[in-house]
Structure formats: structure tokens, C-alpha cells
Amino acid sequence: MAQPSKKNHIVEVALCLFYKHGFNATGIEKIRAEAAISKKTLYNHFASKDDLILAVLRLRDVQFRRNFTRAVEHFGKTPAKRLEAVFDALEEWFNGKDFYGCMFINASGEFSDPCSPIHSISAEHKRRMYDYVMKLAKEAGAKNPQKLSQQLNLLMEGAIVQAHVSGYKLAARRAKEMAKLFINDALG
Amino acid sequence: MAQPSKKNHIVEVALCLFYKHGFNATGIEKIRAEAAISKKTLYNHFASKDDLILAVLRLRDVQFRRNFTRAVEHFGKTPAKRLEAVFDALEEWFNGKDFYGCMFINASGEFSDPCSPIHSISAEHKRRMYDYVMKLAKEAGAKNPQKLSQQLNLLMEGAIVQAHVSGYKLAARRAKEMAKLFINDALG
DNA sequence: TGTTAAGTGTACTGAACGGTTTATATTGAA
DNA sequence: TTCAATATAAACCGTTCAGTACACTTAACA
Numbered sequence: 525m526a527q528p529s530k531k532n533h534i535v536e537v538a539l540c541l542f543y544k545h546g547f548n549a550t551g552i553e554k555i556r557a558e559a560a561i562s563k564k565t566l567y568n569h570f571a572s573k574d575d576l577i578l579a580v581l582r583l584r585d586v587q588f589r590r591n592f593t594r595a596v597e598h599f600g601k602t603p604a605k606r607l608e609a610v611f612d613a614l615e616e617w618f619n620g621k622d623f624y625g626c627m628f629i630n631a632s633g634e635f636s637d638p639c640s641p642i643h644s645i646s647a648e649h650k651r652r653m654y655d656y657v658m659k660l661a662k663e664a665g666a667k668n669p670q671k672l673s674q675q676l677n678l679l680m681e682g683a684i685v686q687a688h689v690s691g692y693k694l695a696a697r698r699a700k701e702m703a704k705l706f707i708n709d710a711l712g
Numbered sequence: 713m714a715q716p717s718k719k720n721h722i723v724e725v726a727l728c729l730f731y732k733h734g735f736n737a738t739g740i741e742k743i744r745a746e747a748a749i750s751k752k753t754l755y756n757h758f759a760s761k762d763d764l765i766l767a768v769l770r771l772r773d774v775q776f777r778r779n780f781t782r783a784v785e786h787f788g789k790t791p792a793k794r795l796e797a798v799f800d801a802l803e804e805w806f807n808g809k810d811f812y813g814c815m816f817i818n819a820s821g822e823f824s825d826p827c828s829p830i831h832s833i834s835a836e837h838k839r840r841m842y843d844y845v846m847k848l849a850k851e852a853g854a855k856n857p858q859k860l861s862q863q864l865n866l867l868m869e870g871a872i873v874q875a876h877v878s879g880y881k882l883a884a885r886r887a888k889e890m891a892k893l894f895i896n897d898a899l900g
Numbered sequence: 901t902g903t904t905a906a907g908t909g910t911a912c913t914g915a916a917c918g919g920t921t922t923a924t925a926t927t928g929a930a
Numbered sequence: 931t932t933c934a935a936t937a938t939a940a941a942c943c944g945t946t947c948a949g950t951a952c953a954c955t956t957a958a959c960a
Contacts, residue, residue: 530906530907544824545824546736546821546822546823546824548734548736548737548822549736549822551946551947551948552947552948552949553946553947553948561907561908562907562908562909562910563909563948563949563950564906564907564908564909564950564951565906565907565908567948567949567950568906568907572948572949573947573948573949624824625820625821625824628877629817629821629873629877630821630822630824631821632813632876632877633734633813633817633818633819633821633822633876634734634736634737634818634821634822635734636732636733636734636812636813636818636876638879643877646877647877647878647879650874650877650878651878674886675886675890677870677874678867678870678871678874678883678886678887678890679866679867679870680870681869681870681873681874682865682866682867682868682869682870682871682873683866683870684873685817685869685870685872685873686838686865686866686869688820688821688824689816689817689820689831689834689835689838690835690838690839691826691835695866698862698863698866699866702863702866702890702894705893706890718936718937739916739917739918740917740918740919741916741917741918749937749938750937750938750939750940751918751919751920751939751940752920752921752936752937752938752939753936753937753938755918755919755920756936756937760918760919761917761918761919
């Protein structure tokens with residue numbers, strides 16, 4: 525197997541294990557075994573476990589936003605509908621077979637120091653989600669896209685937490701109903 | 713030192729360390745050292761680390777809700793105002809010196825299996841918060857206390873996540889402004 | 901075909917993990 | 931004052947941790 529595909533494979537395997545079991549609970553040895561590689565190879569590609577975690581979070585950010593925007597475009601056929609579709613995309617995610625909450629919220633929980641690069645990359649992901657929803661708001665002609673995106677993102681976070689901690693997948697629909705008020709207000 | 717106070721002391725010390733550094737990242741030895749006790753004593757009071765974690769979460773639930781209701785009553789002098797004061801209480805918490813997000817959200821992130829007793833106790837805490845806000849809603853004469861509590865709790869979770877992951881403490885005020893819409897609608 | 905880079909399994913490091921054991925000291929109540 | 935419970939420090943258990951060292955194999959390429 526060539527170099528980049530091997531590196532990608534390690535990151536993908538690590539992503540699954542870190543997401544399901546957490547970062548500190550997942551050992552390098554488990555990742556090595558699951559990826560069916562040697563430890564030497566792993567440390568040829570990543571300087572340390574933290575370095576691997578950062579690579580995993582960078583991949584997760586790209587993968588998640590790619591899937592998310594795809595779902596939003598699937599559920600919302602007009603710019604205005606896409607703002608609501610954000611919550612349909614959430615609901616689909618919640619009901620998927622491997623939902624363990626938001627990986628970046630989980631990462632921030634394990635690495636509470638806001639200066640830690642792991643915490644920082646989590647904040648960056650949230651910022652990119654904010655930017656994405658703001659773009660949707662602009663396209664829909666919202667009066668104050670920043671404000672609307674801030675509001676919708678807050679509802680999104682709330683839904684994610686309720687879906688994960690309490691298993692309340694319907695939080696996506698509750699959040700969508702709430703969101704309609706702010707969307708209508710911003711577009712009206 | 714008598715038995716119950718010693719046991720309490722261990723739980724309080726463990727609470728601080730678990731909250732700040734996470735559960736899997738905090739070793740028994742660190743707790744033992746910080747509490748200035750022997751390992752034997754620790755294992756006389758707790759069967760295992762998981763047992764200690766559960767005791768810590770039970771204490772956190774009681775302490776947190778006690779402080780929270782106190783703050784709500786401080787910021788809100790009428791039943792209707794107390795519904796809004798929930799977010800003033802959040803803001804005060806966010807700006808405190810030791811804020812590392814919601815310990816139960818963090819716990820659910822590290823113990824993703826919803827059947828795990830640690831995850832279950834986190835869901836129970838959220839349920840008690842829901843019950844508390846519903847009580848406030850009833851006292852304020854809300855039309856549909858369950859629905860209003862569900863809405864406010866979703867906003868609360870969203871604010872907590874933004875405050876912790878992104879360091880956006882103002883999320884409490886943003887959530888409060890959003891909450892007013894639902895409160896006014898329910899009380900109107 | 902010989903060189904080089906990247907792969908492999910295995911063994912190893914020192915430290916930390918959760919948890920137990922032992923032998924001793926302290927302490928409160930009968 | 932004695933007894934029993936509970937505390938203590940420290941050594942110890944086997945396991946796992948992140949990370950390294952080594953000897954060997956594979957495969958692409960000049």
C-alpha cells in the first residue's frame with residue numbers, strides 16, 4: 525500500500541475508535557491492531573498520539589461538513605428552505621447507526637484547556653459551521669445573517685446535546701420548530 | 713477524621729479533578745495524593761473507580777442544582793422573571809473561575825454507551841433540570857409547561873456548549889433573548 | 901540487479917494504570 | 931485500659947500506556 529493511502533487508513537480507523545470510545549480511553553495499540561499495521565509505521569506518519577488526534581479531528585471536520593452540506597442541499601431545495609433543512613440534516617445524523625454526539629464537543633470535554641490545540645481545533649470547527657449557516661442566511665436574504673446563524677447554531681448545539689446525552693433524537697424537530705420563528709423573522 | 717466526612721472529602725477532591733481534567737485522564741493515584749489519604753481508605757469507601765465516578769456525579773447533580781436554583785431565585789424575583797433568570801444563572805456560571813462545561817455532557821462524551829450507568833446518571837441530571845424548569849413554567853402560569861421547559865432546556869444546552877467549546881460566554885445572553893420569545897408566547 | 905525507502909513483527913523501555921496486600925499506627929467507645 | 935475499627939505508608943500485583951529499537955521483508959525504481 526502506498527504512503528498516503530496508508531496514512532489515510534490509519535486516520536480513518538483512529539477516527540472510528542476515538543469517536544466511539546473517546547480519546548483517552550483509546551490506546552495506540554488498539555488503533556494499531558485495528559488498522560493492521562506496525563507501530564513503526566504509525567509513528568512514521570504521526571509524531572505522537574496528540575498529533576494523530578489532531579489529524580483525526582481535521583479529517584472529521586472536512587468529512588462532517590461535506591456530509592452535512594450534502595444533506596442540507598438534499599432536504600432544502602430553496603435558500604430559505606435550506607435554513608430549515610439544517611435540522612433535517614441533524615435528525616438524519618442523530619438516527620444514523622453510529623451517533624455518539626459531536627466529536628468536537630466530546631474532544632473539548634476531554635481537553636478542557638482552551639489553549640490546547642485539540643480544544644482550539646474544536647472551536648475552529650464550530651466557527652466553520654457558523655460560517656456555513658451564515659452563508660445560507662445570506663443566500664436566503666436574511667436581514668442579519670450573523671445574528672441568524674448565531675441563533676441557529678445555538679439551537680443546533682442544544683439539539684445535539686439532547687440527542688446524545690438523553691437519547692432524545694426528536695430534539696432535531698423541536699429545534700426546527702423553534703428555528704422557524706427566527707428564520708421567518710429574519711426573512712420577513 | 714470521621715468516616716462520612718472523609719468519604720465526602722474524597723468525593724469533593726475527585727469532583728474537582730474529574731471536572732478539570734476528565735475522567736479517563738485522572739488517575740486514582742492523583743486523587744489519592746490530592747486528598748492526602750491512603751489507597752486502602754479510598755477502596756474502603758468505593759468499590760472501584762467507576763463507583764467513585766458515580767458518587768462524584770451524584771454529588772455534582774445535587775450541588776449544581778442547589779447553586780443553580782439559588783442563582784435563579786436571586787436573579788428572578790417573580791415567577792415569570794425566574795424563567796428568564798435561568799440564563800442569568802448560566803452566565804454567572806460561565807464567568808466563574810472554574811468553568812469547564814457541563815460535567816454531565818463531558819461524562820456522556822467519555823462514556824458514550826447509553827446503557828452505561830455513568831451515561832444514565834447524566835441523562836437523569838438533564839431530566840431533573842427539565843423538571844425544575846417545568847416547575848418554574850407552571851408557577852409562571854405557562855400554557856404548556858412541558859413544551860416551554862423543553863424549549864428552554866434546548867437553549868440552555870446550546871449556550872453551555874458555545875460557552876465551553878468556543879469560549880463564547882455571551883451565548884447566555886443570546887439564549888436569553890431567544891428564550892423571551894418562547895416565554896412571552898407561553899405566558900401571553 | 902542492486903539500492904533505497906517503507907513496510908513488518910517482536911521485543912523492549914520506563915512510567916502509569918486500577919487494585920491488593922501487609923504490617924503498623926491512631927482512635928473512639930465499652 | 932483494652933478492643934475493634936479505621937486509618938496509615940509502602941511495597942506489590944499484573945496490565946496497559948505511549949513510544950523506541952532492532953532485525954528482517956517487501957516492493958518500486960534506476
